[in-house]
Amino acid sequence: MSVDIWEQGLKTPVPVAEYLFRRLHEVGIRSVHGVPGDFNLVALDYILKAGLRWVGSVNELNAAYAADGYARTKGISALVTTFGVGELSAINGVAGAFSEHVPVVHVVGCPSTISQRNGMLLHHTLGNGDFNVFANMSSQISCDVAKLNKPSEIAGQIDHALRECWIRSRPVYIMLPTDMAEKKIEGARLDTPIDLTEPPNEAEREDYVVDVVLKYLHAAKSPVILVDACAIRHRVLSEVHDLLEKTQLPVFVTPMGKGAINESHANYGGVYAGTGSQPDVAERVESADLVLSIGALKSDFNTAGFSYRTSQLNTIDFHSDHCTVRYSEYPGVAMKGVLRKVVERVDLGKLSRAPSPDVKNEVARNRDSSEIITQAFFWPRIGEYLKENDIVVTETGTSNFGIWETKFPRGVTGITQILWGSIGWSVGAAQGAALAAKDAGADRRTVLFVGDGSFQLTAQEVSTMLRHNLKITVFLIYNEGFTIERFIHGMEAEYNNISRWQYTEVPTVFGGSDAQVRKFVVKTKDELEKLLTDGEFIEAGGLQFVELWMPKEDAPRALKITAEVAARNNAKMSE
Structure with a gap:
């Protein structure tokens, strides 16, 4: 040749x-x-x-x-x-x-x-x-x-x-x-390896922005930190944690930022999403005279229908390609270098701190006398089941909103798709996340929460989970259809219904042997409690598939609030 x-x-x-x-x-x-x-x-x-x-x-x-x-x-x-x-x-x-x-x-x-x-x-x-x-x-x-x-x-x-x-x-x-x-x-x-270092900010411009940030931070009486998705995506979590450790300021996450912060930290205050927040969280963030907003993506579902009640006059926004201090924007000044210098130069003697709300998994408060597994009960209870360093994948719909009420242990990676919101995404994403953990040599559980409607779109990915012997625990929420759509429009509409599958047989259809897969159907709180305290189940040696029954017309508190806003926005006439 x-x-x-x-x-x-x-x-x-x-x-x-x-x-x-x-x-x-x-x-x-x-x-x-x-x-x-x-x-x-x-x-x-x-x-x-x-x-x-x-x-x-x-x-x-x-x-x-x-x-x-x-x-x-x-x-x-x-x-x-x-x-x-x-x-x-x-x-x-x-x-x-x-x-x-x-x-x-x-x-x-x-x-x-x-x-x-x-x-x-x-x-x-x-x-x-x-x-x-x-x-x-x-x-x-x-x-x-x-x-x-x-x-x-x-x-x-x-x-x-x-x-x-x-x-x-x-x-x-x-x-x-x-x-x-x-x-x-x-x-x-x-x-010669590819240079993956991020280009530094122009030093003079960066120093100017840092000085402006510190001026407002030192003057504030009740500042808070709010961490969002782009803090994770653009790799500034080490700077964020350094800022938290040094200043000891109250810190909150958005729904898309969940998992960014160690939720066991004494200063962690919970999930802020406007009117979708718990009342004490909303009060604390919205009464702050300065919000250090890091990596914000203020989409409709991430803000519970654009329901933030914070003022730009009291906000400093840190982004991957610019920073905004109140109403002044500084293009080309990336957050990584700015945050690093803020940590180095902040004067703790000039800093005011107010306490954060106390965040707990409110299991007892949400347990009623019924044996029915409600959304309000389930998500706090899952917070007690989760372990350090778990990977938690939540599907668009009830799971995305329910997980707001779950306090994560240290080191949990939260994976959710709130902005794009493609139903069925989570099944594939869980497979990829579990494989990534395996490739990294990490002994981590991957826990997937997916609704029955979403699961039907991408159920074939269970085959790939089995093929690679991945450690994934699937909680399939069986509530007879597309719940988030029901709450936006059409609670009894035919188009929000789905066919009833024999869900626990899906792994068998895709070749999963009894040695590879453990299968469960859970219909009551007592059955759930028994499962979540079972040692072998907690250990999660392979694929575990749980069909979890919940009421058709039940949904997490935050989903109901956000769906109501979405329905109003969808119904607006053009001006």
């Missing part, structure tokens, strides 16, 4: 696919989600060679959900699909990652550069000769698009894409043509 002139000049020739997958390994990825297709098959041969594991997902949408959960747990993830049919099946999951600032590397195997240049009428295309249409779609939900068409540029494109994915904490799209997968590029570059 002839060797290209380009390849003759290489010091260490390496196939493009090998280079790409070795770079994925370098940034911390150990498992690659996806589905094989004829345009990615040759590339897939290099996954094992790069020290990676091929997950073997059941479909591309579930693979994208799983990649999302993997990245939230391990820091970054990878997804491989085929051109057109595969990537479009995944695009909803990738869009969710973009919406919620989750770094996913989406690699799409596509037709050869020759086929593209000639506009050939190939399968998996729209039949119009346009090979860029799908990349153009994905460009709207990716922070970088790399089309690997020219060998001389490919290594630089890959390195740039992975850096952008990490720094900006959002998906990137890499288009790998079949005739490029085995083209040789310079492997010597692999000796």
Whole structure:
């Protein structure tokens, strides 16, 4: 076989696919989600060679959900699909990652550069000769698009894409043509790791912002810290915890920020979501004369229908690409450096502190005389079942809102999708999160809470859980349909009903043996108590599947409040 002139000049020739997958390994990825297709098959041969594991997902949408959960747990993830049919099946999951600032590397195997240049009428295309249409779609939900068409540029494109994915904490799209997968590029570059350090702020501008922040912080009489999702996604939790430890200020989280703070800390005050908050939490945050808001994503469900009663005049917002102090915005000044200097320079002698509300799992207060398992009882009780360092995945719907009432032990990772809110996401995300923990060598339980309606969308992902022997405990809430939709509109509407499945038989259908899976049906508080105190169940040696019965017309307090606001917003006439 002839060797290209380009390849003759290489010091260490390496196939493009090998280079790409070795770079994925370098940034911390150990498992690659996806589905094989004829345009990615040759590339897939290099996954094992790069020290990676091929997950073997059941479909591309579930693979994208799983990649999302993997990245939230391990820091970054990878997804491989085929051109057109595969990537479009995944695009909803990738869009969710973009919406919620989750770094996913989406690699799409596509037709050869020759086929593209000639506009050939190939399968998996729209039949119009346009090979860029799908990349153009994905460009709207990716922070970088790399089309690997020219060998001389490919290594630089890959390195740039992975850096952008990490720094900006959002998906990137890499288009790998079949005739490029085995083209040789310079492997010597692999000796130099990709620079993943975040660009520093301009020192003078950063110092100015720090001085302004400290001026208001020192003058405040009742300041509080409010931590949101982007504090997690943009990796400032160490700075946040340092700020908390040094200042001992009251600290609260939003629903999307749950798990960001050690909830066993004496200064932890609970979940703030406007009118969806517990009354003492709302009173404490809304009466503060300064709110240090870190990584805010003020979406409707994250704020219980935009119901914050805090003033921008009393708020300092810290973001990944700017800071806002009251009504003054400082573009290009990222929060990481600012927070670090605030911690270093804060004068504790000038700092005022007021106490936080006391947060407990209010089990006894929410236990009535009935044996029915209510939402109000269940979520605080789960707080007593959870262990340190658990991974807790909650589905859009009752679980997302119920978990607000659960106080986490130290080290719990909370995974939820409140902004994008794609039902069924949590099943794939739980698989990805559990696999990420396994890849990290961590002995952690993954606990999934999902409604029966949502589960039916992505139930096949149980097959992948079994395939990789993952330690996942599934609490399937059986309440006869789409509960959040019922509370927004149509409590008895046919479209909110679902078919009754034999849920505990699902793992069996997907090949789970009795040795692999433990199955339970729980209908009463006493049965729940017996299960949650069972030593073997707590240990969670493999897949555990719990069908948990709850009333059809019951929902968490916060969901009822938010659904009412959503219904009003949906009903508004145009002005």
